[in-house]
Amino acid sequence: MSTIDFQEQFDHKIDNDISIEPRDWMPDDYRKTLIRQISQHAHSEIVGMLPEGNWITRAPSLRRKAVLLAKVQDEAGHGLYLYSAAETLGITRDQMYEQLHTGKAKYSSIFNYPTLTWADMGAIGWLVDGAAIMNQVPLCRTSYGPYARAMVRVCKEESFHQRQGFEVMMQLAKGTPVQKKMAQDALNRWWWPALMMFGPTDDNSPNTAKSMRWRIKRFTNDELRQKMVDVTVEQIRLLGLTVPDKDIKWNEARGHYDFGVINWDEFYAVISGNGPCNKERLETRRKAWEEGQWVRDAAMAHAKKRAARKADEQSKAA
Numbered sequence: 628m629s630t631i632d633f634q635e636q637f638d639h640k641i642d643n644d645i646s647i648e649p650r651d652w653m654p655d656d657y658r659k660t661l662i663r664q665i666s667q668h669a670h671s672e673i674v675g676m677l678p679e680g681n682w683i684t685r686a687p688s689l690r691r692k693a694v695l696l697a698k699v700q701d702e703a704g705h706g707l708y709l710y711s712a713a714e715t716l717g718i719t720r721d722q723m724y725e726q727l728h729t730g731k732a733k734y735s736s737i738f739n740y741p742t743l744t745w746a747d748m749g750a751i752g753w754l755v756d757g758a759a760i761m762n763q764v765p766l767c768r769t770s771y772g773p774y775a776r777a778m779v780r781v782c783k784e785e786s787f788h789q790r791q792g793f794e795v796m797m798q799l800a801k802g803t804p805v806q807k808k809m810a811q812d813a814l815n816r817w818w819w820p821a822l823m824m825f826g827p828t829d830d831n832s833p834n835t836a837k838s839m840r841w842r843i844k845r846f847t848n849d850e851l852r853q854k855m856v857d858v859t860v861e862q863i864r865l866l867g868l869t870v871p872d873k874d875i876k877w878n879e880a881r882g883h884y885d886f887g888v889i890n891w892d893e894f895y896a897v898i899s900g901n902g903p904c905n906k907e908r909l910e911t912r913r914k915a916w917e918e919g920q921w922v923r924d925a926a927m928a929h930a931k932k933r934a935a936r937k938a939d940e941q942s943k944a945a
């Protein structure tokens with residue numbers, strides 16, 4: 628088949644919502660875009676363990692500790708499914724780690740903010756996992772099969788995370804005045820960074836048009852951000868807290884909330900390595916990689932020993 632036939636077949640699949648699978652022909656740029664997005668997504672899950680991991684030893688009860696521990700472990704699992712999905716596109720896990728550790732690869736801006744109080748565990752579950760679900764539910768129908776399938780399980784787990792975060796916020800918001808203040812303070816600090824998670828505005832998003840054409844993305848960054856605002860403002864009111872945006876206002880004509888201007892200078896500073904915790908996050912990941920060398924060596928030595936034993940048994944049996 629000529630490249631034109633392959634391209635036609637690929638376009639036919641995209642236009643008819645037939646998933647693209649690892650052995651299928653695909654345009655180079657489609658492959659590149661997917662490797663970029665899926666590996667960034669995987670890195671986000673792994674780096675995303677750090678801000679919450681910070682609170683496991685300080686959770687206020689055994690129940691909260693067990694829940695937080697399970698949530699952080701889930702995020703590790705998400706990272707692993709996603710690295711596996713990216714590997715089907717021809718990049719190795721070592722290459723992806725290398726890109727993360729050298730600062731070449733991005734990961735979500737949100738994980739470069741510090742977790743200062745216990746209420747931040749509520750705000751992260753509610754807002755960060757909430758934004759992740761808003762973005763990832765449509766990704767269950769993304770055009771690349773292994774990514775779409777990984778997202779199904781990820782979304783089920785994220786929705787538990789979101790509910791546990793909301794429950795933490797609810798308890799604090801209905802608690803003592805000090806607890807309520809803590810909840811409001813966490814909301815104030817996480818609100819804007821959570822809205823930034825959806826990426827730049829559509830007119831500044833170099834990847835949106837092609838990702839929409841290839842049905843990698845089903846909604847634009849601004850569409851998802853608006854959905855997030857519409858859903859969350861109601862939840863903030865239910866909690867009895869205040870939306871940290873003086874410009875928030877229901878717009879009857881649009882059928883959506885209008886909201887204030889996002890600080891895009893802050894966003895671009897964070898994604899180019901200059902957020903409050905970028906250096907700390909990367910150093911922690913690099914250190915974990917270096918300190919895990921003996922585990923990888925031992926696993927490789929064990930695998931080699933098993934393979935040698937198996938080969939020996941097979942040659943004796945023959």
Ligand code: FAQ
Binds near residue numbers: 755826
């Ligand atoms: N942070 O042209 P676009 C989670 C970059 S998972 C950093 O609009 P695109 C679970 C973008 O990469 C959170 N960089 O790009 C959890 C591009 O740079 P490049 C992660 C960002 O790909 C919860 C440039 O800006 N979720 O939270 C960000 O079409 C709790 C131009 O942007 C995903 O990764 C950002 N926020 O749209 C874990 C979902 N936004 O590569 C632990 C999958 C944009 O050209 C605890 N990803 N950039 O140098 C996506 O849906 C998309 O990749 C977007 C960006 C929407 C993030």
